[in-house]
Amino acid sequence: MYPGSALRVVESCLVTPSDETPREGLWLSALDLVLANRGHTPLVHVYSASDVAAADGFFNVAKLKKSMAKALVPFYPLAGRLGADRDGRVEIDCNGEGALFVVARSDRTVEAFSGPTPSSELTKLFCPRVQPSSIMLAAQVTFLKCGGVVLGTAVHHAAVDGSSAFHFIGTWARYCRDGESAVIELPCHDRALLRARSPPAILPETVSMFCSKLAMHEHESSVLATKVFAISGDQLCALKRHCGGASTFCAVSALVWQCVCIARQLDPDATTRMNFPVDIRHRLKPRLPGRYFGNGVVNLFATAAVKDVVSETLASVASRVKATTEQLDNELLRSAVDYFEMEAAKGGRPEDRGNLPETELRVNSWFHLPIYDADFGWGKPRLMTRAETVRGGWVYVMAGCDDGSARVLISLEAATLKKFERALAVCGVQTSIV
Structure with missing residues (x-):
């Protein structure tokens, strides 16, 4: 039993x-090293058991174990351990030691997950405790009282971004569902495709567009709340x-950016920034392989005056977001890689902790990621988060x-979140709270 939880671990193995x-x-x-301090990203897929399944x-x-073992052959870095080379640079030691696999039982039911929001309890109950922390991949299958299942996974961010993580999960699922007849797309492990240039060539606008530090801080007097809007x-x-x-x-982020600025009642003359990751696999020349396995994203900053974001039409705000991405070309992206490589040579920078200041917003899009392509042969998940x-x-x-619907998961100060809901209604968008 985990202390203070209704969970019983049945098995733990590699x-x-x-x-x-x-x-x-x-x-x-360098794009991997930027995210190495993030540690593991915990995800949950919730499944309902039908009579047929x-x-x-x-x-x-x-x-599940047999198919994971098969998937770990083409995705062999996930069976390794985080380590360092002779020069002290972080690397993945592809030693084949294996992924952590945990089986557990819980007295919870699927009905308790009609729309769960991220929480420490969700992580503690349904995502594996990764020990040692050098393990690259861990999975936990939790059988619920009602017969349903929660699949929790944790993949180290030094190894993959969201696109690569779901590539592995989808491949594991296909091997489990289709066996030897499974059709898979092999991953590309040539991370030298993102090697920095020598000598580096850093453009002046690189730092402001990609490399600004997020001024994270703790809200000492505010209580944070998280909701999912459908x-x-x-x-x-x-x-x-x-x-x-x-x-x-562009449309959803423009809506959220405008409504957050309204809800926070910011100084009209203040500068607001929206930070968001962009997949660069198809933006480089030559393009990275579509199944490049690693971190292929950079963080981009869209900046504007609060009064402009609040007063402009949603179409204008969406155009601001689009215009920011349209500036990206091969030379600018290579400049960003060069910059991050120089940062890594200095020892990098620690992971930002805490919350964003009121003028900042971070929007992560998983809309086009195959988050529901995790059918292991018993049906697709009813929920992923x-x-x-x-x-x-x-x-x-x-x-x-x-x-064709969307879910928007947002975390704000509790009082601001209520104002955000009202701002959504004023903008003419009627959403339901999941």
Whole structure:
């Protein structure tokens, strides 16, 4: 039993690759090293057991282990350990020691997860405790009292970004569901494709666009609250039309940015920034392989005066976000890689802790990631979400389950969150709280 929880661990073991894999130190790019201090990203997938699925050995542990062992062959870095090379640079020691696999039972039911928000309890109950911390991948299968299952995973951020993490989970699921007939896309492990140039060539605008430090701090007198807002498929289409045909990310982030500025009642002359990660795999020349396995994202800052974000139409705010991304070209992105490599040579910088100041917003889009492609043979998950507590000012945009809808997970000061809900209504967007 974990102290103070309704969870009983039944088994804990290591799953090793089913075939021989390369034994080597995997060099990490500067974009990997930037995220190395983030540690593991905990995720949960929640599954309901139907009569048909239950009759077919719902989440059979032996089958899950066997398919994971098979998936760890092409994804062999996840069976390794975080280490350092002779010069002290962080690397992945691809030693084949295996991924942590935990089986547990809980007296909770699926109904308790109609719309869970990230919390320390969710992490403690349903995501594996990764010990030692050098383990790259861990998974926990928790059987619920009602017959449902929660699959918790934790992948080290030094190894992968969201795109690569879901690539592995989807491959593991296909091996479990389809066996030897599974059709998979092999990952590309050539991280030297993101090697910095020598000598480096850093453009003047690089730091302001990619490398500004987030001024994180603790809210000493404010209580943070987190909610998930659902935007239906029809509402999302209407929002995108209202934003002049903008992409889902530009439209939703513009809505959130404007409503947060309104809710926080910021000084109109103050400067506000929205920070968001951008996948650069297809923006570089030559392009990175679509299945590049590693961290292929950079953080971008869109900056504006509060009075402009608040008073402009949503279409104008969405255009601001789009214009920021349109500045990205190969030379600017390579300049960012060069800069991060120089930072890594200095020892990098510690992970930012705490919450964002009121003028800052962080929007992470998982809308186009295959977060529901985790059908292990017993049906797709009814819900997928992050498990860890979200920090103040952080937002996640995720797709609904196969209906074209969106879910917006946002964490703000409790009083501000209520004002945010009212601002959404004023903007004409009627959302439901999941």
